[in-house]
Amino acid sequence: MSNINARARGIPRLIDNAATASQNASLIDDEVTREAITINVAAPFLRALAASEAREAGLIAKLEKAKGYLAEANCPRPCNDRPYGFSIGECVGAGECGCSDGRHLQEISDSEVGHE
Known part of the structure; x- marks a missing residue:
């Protein structure tokens, strides 16, 4: 467990130096570290994408409703x-x-x- 905690303490350094981390295979050689990097780096982008898709779906629904009102x-x-x-x-x-x-x-x- 202390090994995971030690790796977790190093995550901010890896995020700050993402380019270096991606070039240095020894830093991202194990699954736990790769998963931590993915969660901390990719998660904000995935949340933003999901929010954007939800907003787009809402706008499309409003457009369809407006088309119905106009047609009627x-x-x-x-x-x-x-x-x-x-x-x-x-x-x-x-x-x-x-x-x-x-x-x-x-x-x-x-x-x-x-x-x-």
Whole structure:
């Protein structure tokens, strides 16, 4: 156990000198030291990546919700004698919409966001 504690005390030095540690195989020759370096060096980056992915997923969900609201909204100027209450989504789906709301819906529906 004291061997692990001795190695743990040396971890900050290894982190401060990560380039030297990566070049000196004797410092990272055993599994415990490699794992400690990975945990202390890689963990902050992995946490930041996970937070970024969660934020992106939240934004994509909000975009999908906004697309739904926009598609369900009444078209401000229905074409081809459509009755008032014809939705923007129906206009876009029929290929008849020329209003700015319809163009916005078409643009965000055709975008690559959330469809990787």
